Amino acid sequence: MKEITPWRICCEQQGLLIDNSQINRLGEDALKIFCTLMLVLISIESNAQNIDVDKLRLPQGFSVSVYAEIENPRQLALGADNTVFVGSLRGNVWALINPEEDVRANEVVRVAEGLNTPNGVAYHRGDLYVGEINRISKIQNIDAKLNGLQPTETVTDKLPNRRHHGFKFLAIGSDDKIYLPVGAPCNVCEEEEIFGTLLKINLDGSGMEIIARGIRNTVGFDFHPSSGELWFTDNGRDMLGDDVPACEINRLSEEGQHFGFPYIHQGDLPDPTFGGGHDPGDYTPPALKLGAHVAPLGLAFYKGEEFPDRFANTLFWAEHGSWNRSRKSGYRVMMGKLDADHTSIIATEPFVEGWLEDQNNWGRPVDILNMPDGSILVSDDMANAIYRISYDG
Numbered sequence: 001m002k003e004i005t006p007w008r009i010c011c012e013q014q015g016l017l018i019d020n021s022q023i024n025r026l027g028e029d030a031l032k033i034f035c036t037l038m039l040v041l042i043s044i045e046s047n048a049q050n051i052d053v054d055k056l057r058l059p060q061g062f063s064v065s066v067y068a069e070i071e072n073p074r075q076l077a078l079g080a081d082n083t084v085f086v087g088s089l090r091g092n093v094w095a096l097i098n099p100e101e102d103v104r105a106n107e108v109v110r111v112a113e114g115l116n117t118p119n120g121v122a123y124h125r126g127d128l129y130v131g132e133i134n135r136i137s138k139i140q141n142i143d144a145k146l147n148g149l150q151p152t153e154t155v156t157d158k159l160p161n162r163r164h165h166g167f168k169f170l171a172i173g174s175d176d177k178i179y180l181p182v183g184a185p186c187n188v189c190e191e192e193e194i195f196g197t198l199l200k201i202n203l204d205g206s207g208m209e210i211i212a213r214g215i216r217n218t219v220g221f222d223f224h225p226s227s228g229e230l231w232f233t234d235n236g237r238d239m240l241g242d243d244v245p246a247c248e249i250n251r252l253s254e255e256g257q258h259f260g261f262p263y264i265h266q267g268d269l270p271d272p273t274f275g276g277g278h279d280p281g282d283y284t285p286p287a288l289k290l291g292a293h294v295a296p297l298g299l300a301f302y303k304g305e306e307f308p309d310r311f312a313n314t315l316f317w318a319e320h321g322s323w324n325r326s327r328k329s330g331y332r333v334m335m336g337k338l339d340a341d342h343t344s345i346i347a348t349e350p351f352v353e354g355w356l357e358d359q360n361n362w363g364r365p366v367d368i369l370n371m372p373d374g375s376i377l378v379s380d381d382m383a384n385a386i387y388r389i390s391y392d393g
Contacts, residue, residue: 051069051363051383051384052362053065053066055355056352056353056354056355057350057352057353058352058389059351060393061391061392062389062390062391062392062393063389063390063391063392064352064387064389065103065387066386066387066388067096067104067105067387068084068096068104068105068108068385068386069384069385069386070086070088070096070108070384070386071088071090071092072088072089072092072381072384073086073094073367073379073380073381073384073386074086074087074088074089074120074167074366074367074379074381075120075131075169075170075366075367075379076121076298076367076369076377076379077121078123078369078370078371078372079095079123079128079142079143080123080126080143081099081143082098082099082100082101082371082372083095083096083097083098083099083143083146084096084105084369084371084386085128086121086386087118087120087121087130087131088118089117089119089167089381091113091115091117092110092112092115092118093110093112093113093115093118093121093128093130094109094111095108095110095111095142096108097109097146101371101372101373103388104388109146109147109148110149111128111139111142111145111146111149112139112149112150112152113149115130115152116132116133116134116135117132117133117166117167118130118132118137119168119169119219120132120167120168120169120170120180121170122170122171122172122178123142124172124176124203126143127140127141127142129170129172130152130170131168131169131170133159133161133162133166133167134159134160134161134166135154135155135157136155136156136159136170136178136180136201136205137152137153137154138153138155139151139152139153140153154205155178155201155203156201156205156208158205158208159182160192160194162185164183164184164185165184165185165186165217166182166183167183167219168180169181169218169219169298171222171223172203173200174223174228175200176203177200177202177203178201179198179199179200179221180198180199180200180201181197181198181199181217181218181219182194182195182196182197182199183195183215183216183217183218184216184217184261187238187239188262188271188274189262189274190262190274193210194210196214196216196261197211197212197213197215198210198211198212198215198218198221198230198252199211211252211255212257212258212259213257213258213259214257214258214259214260214263214283214284215234215250215259215261216234216235216237216261216262217235218232218234218235219235219297219298220233220296220297220298220317220318220367221299222299222300222315223301224301224338225301225303226313226342229251229252229253230252231287231299231301231315232250232299233247233248233249233250233298233299233317234249234259234261234286235296236248236266236292236293237261237265237271238293238324239324240265240272241292242292242293242325242326243292244265244266245265245266245269246266246286246289246290246291246292247289247290247291247293247294247295247296248286248288248289248290248296249286249287249288249296249299249315249317249336249345250286251287253343257284259283259284260284260285263275263278263283264280266286267283267284267289268285287343287344288336291319291329292322292329293324293325293329294319294321294322294329295319295321295322295323295330296317296318296320296330297319297320297365297366297367298317298365298366298367298379299315299316299317300315300316300317300367300368300369300370300376301313301314301315301316302314302316302370302376303370304375304376305374306373306374306375306390306391307374307391308391308393310337311335313337313338313342314335314337314338315336315345316334316335316368316376317333317334317335317336317368318365318368318378319331319334321355321356321361328356328359328361330356331355331361331364331365332350332351332352332354332365333351333352333353333365333378334350334351335348335349335350335351336348352365352378352389355380355383361382362383363382363385364380364382364383365379365380366378366379366381367379373390374390374391375388375389375390376388376389
């Protein structure tokens with residue numbers, strides 16, 4: 001197995017490993033030195049940041065506070081008794097304990113460490129499932145094990161061990177299946193069938209199926225609370241300029257759909273290398289085109305009752321922020337209103353802004369989680385914070 005080193009993680013997070021030929025051109029040592037320096041600079045910048053929620057702008061009547069501070073929070077999952085589980089890219093999985101439903105977590109406990117980039121977490125019937133690069137693992141009966149580090153057991157280790165776009169996001173459907181992505185291991189390329197897909201597997205790791213293809217890199221999805229359809233984000237390819245192709249939000253209306261990658265981007269743009277001979281009409285177009293390079297990650301339908309009525313049938317998504325633009329874009333949480341049929345997004349607007357100040361950013365939102373009291377949580381892997389957003393109007 002390839003050594004997991006900080007400089008590799010740094011390169012992947014900054015989009016620097018465009019394809020394997022870059023290593024061949026620059027050399028392993030040159031990339032290591034460059035990315036290690038990048039990691040040091042990012043660490044200095046992150047440690048120097050103060051979490052200032054007063055800089056965040058929300059619609060009138062809403063307030064934001066810091067729910068917890070932990071290193072590199074990524075996917076969020078709600079467990080029993082108001083416990084929130086948090087994945088990361090640093091090998092750790094955390095539990096935020098808050099049985100009294102206070103506005104801030106009472107206790108932060110690390111329940112696993114030393115894992116292979118455990119970005120994804122999902123809670124189901126007392127067990128915690130963890131999405132690593134090349135495997136799905138779990139901690140059984142996690143509710144009785146919130147007192148410290150716990151061993152994990154392997155559900156499946158049959159996933160590719162390719163780190164580029166290899167971060168896993170997990171969801172468990174009403175069919176008791178685990179849903180997860182396998183991203184394309186490149187900026188743009190043709191690869192083995194398993195890459196650029198959405199999968200589902202049984203809870204014991206058996207019965208792996210590809211349910212959607214042509215997906216470059218999704219690290220966020222949710223089931224619509226009424227229709228049950230799976231909606232997901234997808235990050236568009238880089239190196240075609242500031243404004244194309246658009247990142248996407250997609251709707252899986254039936255299993256087997258192909259969303260175009262690497263042949264067609266944003267539903268209507270043929271790739272200059274791989275698009276020849278491919279008709280956009282043969283692929284499923286996005287439900288919504290976003291800005292180019294905004295890097296949408298976590299996505300969630302609002303399921304609570306605390307927010308005003310206009311937030312019913314609303315979709316939130318976190319735009320992690322661009323790296324491949326001359327001027328930065330993203331770095332915000334957006335919202336979109338669905339039509340009465342729950343099939344298309346008819347209006348969008350920012351929900352939380354303020355992490356990007358001119359061209360300097362002090363945070364990067366990642367995932368969104370509905371809480372039992374009607375509030376939502378938002379993770380930020382740069383400011384090392386999880387925010388609580390509530391309606392006080």
